[in-house]
Amino acid sequence: MKFFIDTANLSHIKEANDLGILDGVTTNPSLMAREGIQGKKAVMEHYAAICELVNGPISAEVLSDNSHDMLLEAEELAEIHENIVVKVPITLDGLKVIKNLSERRIATNCTLIFTAGQALLAAKAGATYVSPFLGRLDDVSAQGIVLVEHIRHIFDSYLYDTQILAASVRSSAHITQCASAGADVVTAPLEPIIGLIKHPLTTQGLEIFKKDSVHLK
Numbered sequence: 292m293k294f295f296i297d298t299a300n301l302s303h304i305k306e307a308n309d310l311g312i313l314d315g316v317t318t319n320p321s322l323m324a325r326e327g328i329q330g331k332k333a334v335m336e337h338y339a340a341i342c343e344l345v346n347g348p349i350s351a352e353v354l355s356d357n358s359h360d361m362l363l364e365a366e367e368l369a370e371i372h373e374n375i376v377v378k379v380p381i382t383l384d385g386l387k388v389i390k391n392l393s394e395r396r397i398a399t400n401c402t403l404i405f406t407a408g409q410a411l412l413a414a415k416a417g418a419t420y421v422s423p424f425l426g427r428l429d430d431v432s433a434q435g436i437v438l439v440e441h442i443r444h445i446f447d448s449y450l451y452d453t454q455i456l457a458a459s460v461r462s463s464a465h466i467t468q469c470a471s472a473g474a475d476v477v478t479a480p481l482e483p484i485i486g487l488i489k490h491p492l493t494t495q496g497l498e499i500f501k502k503d504s505v506h507l508k
Contacts, residue, residue, distance in 0.1 A: 292470045295348070295478035297458065299326045299337060303481040304344050310484075315347035317400070317422075317458065317478040319378070320354065335371060342372035350400045350420075352378035353388070361388045369397050376400045376419060381409045386416045393417025400456060407441040414446065414453040420476065425469070426459035435459070436468045443473035463487045 293314035296307045299322040307313045318341070328337050338351050349372070353364040361384060365377040369392075376398040379385045389399045393416065400420040401413035405428060410421040423442060425435030435457075442455050454475035460466060463486035469477045 292474060293476040294484065295350075295456070295476055296484065297322070297460070297478040297480055299323045299328065299341075300481075301340060301344065304341060307481055307484060308345055312484070313345060313347070314476070315349060315374075315376075315478075316341055316345055317350040317378075317456075319352050319402075335367070338368070338371050338375065342374055345374075347374060348376045348398065348420075349374050350376045350378045352402070353380075356382070356384065358384040358387045358391075361385070362391060365392055365397065378402050378422075379418075381413055386412060389413060389416040389418050393419070402458070404442075405438070407438065407445055410442045410453075410455075411445055414451040418453050420454045420456040422456045422458040422478075424459035425457055425465055426461040428459075429461070436465075436472050439469060439472040439474050447473075463489075 294312050295315040295317050296304055296313060297317045299318045304316055323334055328334055341349050351368045353361045355361045355364055368375050368377050377392060378400045379388050380403045381401050389401060392399050398419040400422055401418040402422045404410050404421050404423040413421045423438045428435040428438060439455060439457055446453060456476040456478060457469040457474040458478050460477055460479035460483060463483045466477050466479055466483055466487060
């Protein structure tokens with residue numbers, strides 16, 4: 292399973308990359324705003340800076356809601372760097388854009404997926420990735436992990452190449468559940484990723500080793 296980091300924070304991206312486990316980055320307008328990035332020029336420059344840090348897919352989101360303007364934005368985003376993946380929402384216009392971009396070999400990430408049917412349509416249109424939102428489903432008493440399992444079954448049954456990119460990941464447990472459910476990619480903030488390292492028995496063991504090593508020096 293590939294690890295992407297879901298942030299626009301350059302220091303978090305660098306730290307995850309330094310760990311040697313980072314395969315890519317996802318962002319969205321909310322994450323950009325959280326970093327105080329405003330204006331089209333600043334956003335485009337920030338995407339370029341992320342591409343310089345990480346040698347892997349970088350999801351950059353279109354902001355328009357009609358296919359004509361989405362395509363114009365997508366073309367501008369794709370010109371930033373060869374690793375840019377254009378994020379497109381699962382709407383009627385979004386599907387048209389995904390089809391157009393896929394025919395031109397421009398990678399796409401169909402976002403805001405909440406049902407297996409939405410994922411199926413995105414795959415049919417040629418999406419490179421589909422992003423089911425686990426945490427937001429959990430927030431409304433649905434089971435996000437079950438959705439990943441359903442999509443995995445459908446894609447395997449019909450041999451779709453579209454990758455499942457599990458998003459809206461809130462915890463370290465979510466990450467391991469995604470791996471068990473067959474997600475191709477998981478994207479999460481830095482904290483849940485680092486949380487995978489932590490365990491009280493590991494901490495306890497290190498303390499014992501440190502204490503005993505005094506006698507070996």
